[in-house]
Amino acid sequence: MWFWRARERFSMEELIYLNDQLQRAAVVTDSNKDYLVETIRSMAELLIWGDQHDPTFFDFFMEKQVMATFVRILKANRKSPTVAVQLLQTLSIMIQNIRSEHAIYYLFSNEYINHLITFPYDFRHEELLAYYIIFLRTISMKLDRNTVSFFIKTDNEEVVSFPLYTEAIKLFHHEESMVRIAVRTITLSVYNVDDESIRMFVTNPAVVHYFSELVIFLRKQSYALDALVAEVSKLPDSGHMQGRLEGAVAEIGDLLYYCNDIINSGVPALKSIMTKHIMNVLVLPLLLPSLRPVDKHAIIPSDKHISTLTSLYLLLRLLHIVHYKALVNSIGASLLRTDHSVTPDHKQLQHPECSSDQKDEAGDFGREAEAGSESDNSATVLSSSEALDGRTTLLSYLLCNDDKLVMASLCLSVSFLQNEALDESLLDALGILPRRKRHKKLLLQQLIGDNSDKHLDRLFSPSLERSHDDFMSDHWENHLGHELLSGSTTLKHRSQMLEALIKLVCRRPPPHAEVLWQAGWLLRQLLPYQEHKISDAHMSLLNNVYSSAQQEFSLELTACWSDIIPAVITEEWKICRKALDVPVLKKDASFVLMPSSHTADGENSSLTSSIHIGERMRASVKVLMVLYQIRVLLVEGTLPEMPPLMELPDEARVQPQILSTAVGTEVDIVNDAMPCKVSFERGKERQVHLVVVSGGISGSLLLIEGIAFKQNRGVIRVTAPLAGSDPRVDEKHATWLHLRVRSPHQPLADVGKLHSPKTSLKNKQLADGRWTLAFADADSCLHACLSIQNHVANQRHAVSLIVSPFLDLNSETHQ
Numbered sequence: 001m002w003f004w005r006a007r008e009r010f011s012m013e014e015l016i017y018l019n020d021q022l023q024r025a026a027v028v029t030d031s032n033k034d035y036l037v038e039t040i041r042s043m044a045e046l047l048i049w050g051d052q053h054d055p056t057f058f059d060f061f062m063e064k065q066v067m068a069t070f071v072r073i074l075k076a077n078r079k080s081p082t083v084a085v086q087l088l089q090t091l092s093i094m095i096q097n098i099r100s101e102h103a104i105y106y107l108f109s110n111e112y113i114n115h116l117i118t119f120p121y122d123f124r125h126e127e128l129l130a131y132y133i134i135f136l137r138t139i140s141m142k143l144d145r146n147t148v149s150f151f152i153k154t155d156n157e158e159v160v161s162f163p164l165y166t167e168a169i170k171l172f173h174h175e176e177s178m179v180r181i182a183v184r185t186i187t188l189s190v191y192n193v194d195d196e197s198i199r200m201f202v203t204n205p206a207v208v209h210y211f212s213e214l215v216i217f218l219r220k221q222s223y224a225l226d227a228l229v230a231e232v233s234k235l236p237d238s239g240h241m242q243g244r245l246e247g248a249v250a251e252i253g254d255l256l257y258y259c260n261d262i263i264n265s266g267v268p269a270l271k272s273i274m275t276k277h278i279m280n281v282l283v284l285p286l287l288l289p290s291l292r293p294v295d296k297h298a299i300i301p302s303d304k305h306i307s308t309l310t311s312l313y314l315l316l317r318l319l320h321i322v323h324y325k326a327l328v329n330s331i332g333a334s335l336l337r338t339d340h341s342v343t344p345d346h347k348q349l350q351h352p353e354c355s356s357d358q359k360d361e362a363g364d365f366g367r368e369a370e371a372g373s374e375s376d377n378s379a380t381v382l383s384s385s386e387a388l389d390g391r392t393t394l395l396s397y398l399l400c401n402d403d404k405l406v407m408a409s410l411c412l413s414v415s416f417l418q419n420e421a422l423d424e425s426l427l428d429a430l431g432i433l434p435r436r437k438r439h440k441k442l443l444l445q446q447l448i449g450d451n452s453d454k455h456l457d458r459l460f461s462p463s464l465e466r467s468h469d470d471f472m473s474d475h476w477e478n479h480l481g482h483e484l485l486s487g488s489t490t491l492k493h494r495s496q497m498l499e500a501l502i503k504l505v506c507r508r509p510p511p512h513a514e515v516l517w518q519a520g521w522l523l524r525q526l527l528p529y530q531e532h533k534i535s536d537a538h539m540s541l542l543n544n545v546y547s548s549a550q551q552e553f554s555l556e557l558t559a560c561w562s563d564i565i566p567a568v569i570t571e572e573w574k575i576c577r578k579a580l581d582v583p584v585l586k587k588d589a590s591f592v593l594m595p596s597s598h599t600a601d602g603e604n605s606s607l608t609s610s611i612h613i614g615e616r617m618r619a620s621v622k623v624l625m626v627l628y629q630i631r632v633l634l635v636e637g638t639l640p641e642m643p644p645l646m647e648l649p650d651e652a653r654v655q656p657q658i659l660s661t662a663v664g665t666e667v668d669i670v671n672d673a674m675p676c677k678v679s680f681e682r683g684k685e686r687q688v689h690l691v692v693v694s695g696g697i698s699g700s701l702l703l704i705e706g707i708a709f710k711q712n713r714g715v716i717r718v719t720a721p722l723a724g725s726d727p728r729v730d731e732k733h734a735t736w737l738h739l740r741v742r743s744p745h746q747p748l749a750d751v752g753k754l755h756s757p758k759t760s761l762k763n764k765q766l767a768d769g770r771w772t773l774a775f776a777d778a779d780s781c782l783h784a785c786l787s788i789q790n791h792v793a794n795q796r797h798a799v800s801l802i803v804s805p806f807l808d809l810n811s812e813t814h815q
Contacts, residue, residue, distance in 0.1 A: 010049050015057055018043045022069050028077040036073075037086040044090040051098045058103045067112040074119060081125040088131040091116070092138040104142060108150035113139065117163045126176075133182040136168050140189035148193050152201075159201035165190050169210045173217045177251065184258045191265035199267045208273065211262070215277040218255045219286060222314055225252055226306040229593050236595030249590040252314070256321045263324045275327040279334070283318075287311045288334055291393050308397075312408035313592055319415035319422075320589070328419050332426040335390035391430055391493065398500040398519075403512045406504065408592045410518040413497075414583045417525065431493030434525040498526055502538050505630060506545040513622040514591075517579035520630045524580060527634055534634055542634075546627045550807055553624045556617040557800055560610050560724025560742045563697050566645055566802045568621050571749065573643040576625045580633065610724055610740075610768050614747035624806060644805045648696055648798055656695045661702060661719050669704055669712045674784045676737075676773040678703060680718075689714060690773060690784060694722055694791045697798045701725060701739065701788070703771075720771065722795060727788040734778035737785055741769030 008014060021039045028036055043066070050057025061067075070087055077083050091107070098104060107113065117136065123129040139151075143164075153161035168186040171179050187210075191202060201207070225248045232241045263274050289304070290311035319328065397409040416422055417432050427433040504511065504519050511519075527534055534542075556565065629639055658667050673689035680686075691702040699722030704714035720741040730736035775781040800807075 010046060010053075012054075012056065012060065015043070015046050015050075015060060018046070019060075019064050019066060019069075022066070022073070025073060028073075028080045028083050033080065033082055037082060040070075040083075040086050040090050044094050047094060048097045051100050051103055055100070058098075058100065058106070062106050067107065067110070071112055071115050074116065078120075079122075081122060081128045084119075084121060085125075085128055085131050088116070088128075088135045092131070092135045095138050095142060104147070105150070108139075108142075108147055114151060114163050117167050129176075129179065133168075133171065133179050136164060137182045137185050139164060140168075140186040143189050143193050145193060145195045148195055148198060152197075154197070157197065159197045162190075162198075162201055165202065166207060169207065172210070172214065181254070184254075184261075188258075188261050188265060191262065191267050191270065194266060199269070202267060203269045203273065211270070211273050212277050212281065214255075214259070215274075215281040218252075218259070219282050221248070221252055221255060222282070222286065222306060222310070224248060225314075225593075226310040229307065229310055232593075232595055242594065245593065246590070249593065253317065253321075256317055260322045260324075263322065263327070271324060271326065275324065275330065278318075278327060279330050283315075283331055284334060287315050287318075288390055291315075291390055309404055309408055309592065312397075312405070312412055313589065316408065316412040316415045316589055319412070319419050323419055323421045325421040325423075328421040329423050329426060332416065332422055332430065335394075336426070336429055337389060392496075395496060395500045398504045403515050404592045406511060407515050407518065408589075410515065410522065411589050411592070413522060414518065417522075418583070428490040429493060431490070431495075431497035432522070432526070433490070433494070435527060494526065498523070498534070498538075501526075502534070502541060505627070506541045508545065508548060510545075510549070510623045513576075513619070513626060514579075516623065516626040516630075517576065518583060520580045520626055520633070521583045523630065524633055539631075539634075542627070542631050546624075546631060549620070549624045549627050553620050554807065556620055557796055557803070559613050559617060560726070560740070561614045561617045561747070562796050562799050563699065563721065563723040564746065565617065565621065565799055566697065568618060568747075569625065569643050569645065569803060569806070572618075572621050572625045573629075575749070576622070576629055577639055577641075580626070580629055580639075610742035611745065611747075613724075614743070618747040618749070628806060645802050646804055648801060653696055656693045656698075658691065658693050658702065661693055661700045661716065663716055663719060665716050666707070666713060667704065667716060669706065669714045672787075673704065674775070674780065674787070676775045676780075676784070678771065678773050685774075686717070688717065692722065692788055692791045694795055697795055697802065699723065699791055699795050701771075720769070722788070722791055725788060725792065727785045727792075729781055729785050730772075735775045735781045737773045737775065737781050739771040739773070739788075741771060743768060 018039050021036075022043070025032065025036050025039075047057055047061055070091070074084060074087055091113075095104070095107060098107070117139075121128055121132055123132070143151075151162060151164045152159045165187065168183050172183045172187075174180055174183075190198065225245075228241070228245045228248050232238070232245050235241050259274055259278065263271050286304070286306065288311075290306045291308060293308055315331070319331065322328065394409045394412065397405045400406055413430075413432050416427065416430060417434070424433060501519050501523050505516060505523070510516065556562065625643075632639055658670065660667070669689050670691060673691045675687070675689050677685045678688055686705060688703040688705050691704055693700045693702060701720045701722055702716050703718045705717045706714045720739065724740060724742040726740045728738045730738060773781075773784070775784060
């Protein structure tokens, strides 16, 4: 009697059986579809196991030409996406996991993979497209100079066909981000293959159009980003719209990084190709013209202009990501060029966010300065007929009331300054060459001689003597002219930048903290040494604005958050010190595009709430810290690690009678406890004792409920901060005392920034608490009110002593 014996799972017998099932499957039907899919999956599992344990498994796979069977099954079942999906998934898993070089070479041989790549799949099935692009990406990860020959066709040693590349680039602008990302991975793998024939193929006329289409797609994404910025500004509270904007920002960043990866790939010709396309498709026709606002009544085609803010953001991101010398220098040189045919009239150049006074100053940057001389108060105003270059336009934005435009303009200058590929002569012409480098340049000039501007630039910037493969037919410096790069012009531009930065720092009302940090950092780069300190006139402006900031800060010493001001100063001191040392150019700087949180002025209750007052205090401290540190840095050059806060004298260090103020703590009812009644629930009064506990800058109000059978002992039932309690006797009931209890949420560190956290709006809706205490008589109520006021006054005095160095204009700096 014969019994059926099950096959072992990982055995040659099982592999033979699975192959027999595949050979019999001519057509896929509903009845055998699931079985065939499972057969293909199981075969892949056995082959991967055999690759690691038994090489004869793959020998059998090659002998029976199973790859040919896969191709036959695919061609015979064109209308069955299920089988195609399983085949693509199976081969992807095999290629990714098989370690044997011999096995990989077999999988790639005999054009089987190319047949699968060029097969006309029905990509209306999303799952099929997903596995197809994964299949291509998996193959690309195995590309090298040895394996690439399996995927190309040559004629006289010239590559004429490369399906993996040509089929992938057809999907580069697909609506699914996963597909687009995979295409970028595949193409970069191709560009990094160390094979000259591949390098020639990707730049031949048949496929080189991909790079122009790539930059055109980047330009379209720029329009889409600009449209989203406009929509989000109309719906700042829409989380959905903000999410779409963040997605668009991420897509732009990915595209720019991809362009940079192409430039830095192993194909030298792509550097020139990408530079030309980025300049001629994106920068010159769109980004630079969009820096210049035009008359609101002017009719401009929607495909020729984007908002100034979006243009600034895209330029700074481009400079932050790309560090190719030809491209970076081309952008810098183009920014300095004045094209009268495209530049609007000077009267149209004023951005709508600029005030009338600031508009008058838009051309007021120029100071005919000489080396070592102080800035003159008189200014040369540009005539309305004089065309402004991009540099002057950027300077004009530093005077705008729109802090996002100001910040974007500052970030663009920082991007130029931090891009090591930018020629130092261009930095000098832009007026932002660091003083340290400029000092070296002037020393070299003295060594060479008087008529040395041109020779000096060549010595100081070696790139001037090399041929450029940028978008210009000649050297970029020849398009600018020697006059623009001369020492007198660069000194004038430097003076203009300093003037603009000083005006920005001294602006009232003050800009956001991030703007001041960025402006302060730039000032440090231009004036890092004590011997090159700013003029007395500029120091006077800084002292005046610091004095105004002191007055605003002094008001916070009597507000409801006065007790935490020393701690906030310590925290903000460290944040500001770091920001002035390292520019706050974030990874994508997208915060300039995001909506800012605003408090409605009409909501009086919100404006008087402790949350609003706390945020106002935090913003005031930020401004005071940055102005203080800028003044010290520009005069002395260094800052201490910690803020110069005063120590409280011994007489101000009062030890409180009750050490622990935690709710539920059992304590003694001290002699100065004031008996009263309070009700936290309707109809339920409690007999409690009001106790004021204070010492130095700390202070609390305690309500202590007595304990039966324990004389002069009680339990702390509730506490409130002393600061901000604002005691007030009721006008109609002389025995009632009203106390305010501020919000338990302290003002966040991000307050005062351009893009406030989402939680701040929720916190602003929280109402302050209130206690109403009933005393036995009017005298007792008045006594309690005066006692609390006295403790509050002592607390405020202690805070004022600690922060007194910031209230003295000449405590650290001298005019």
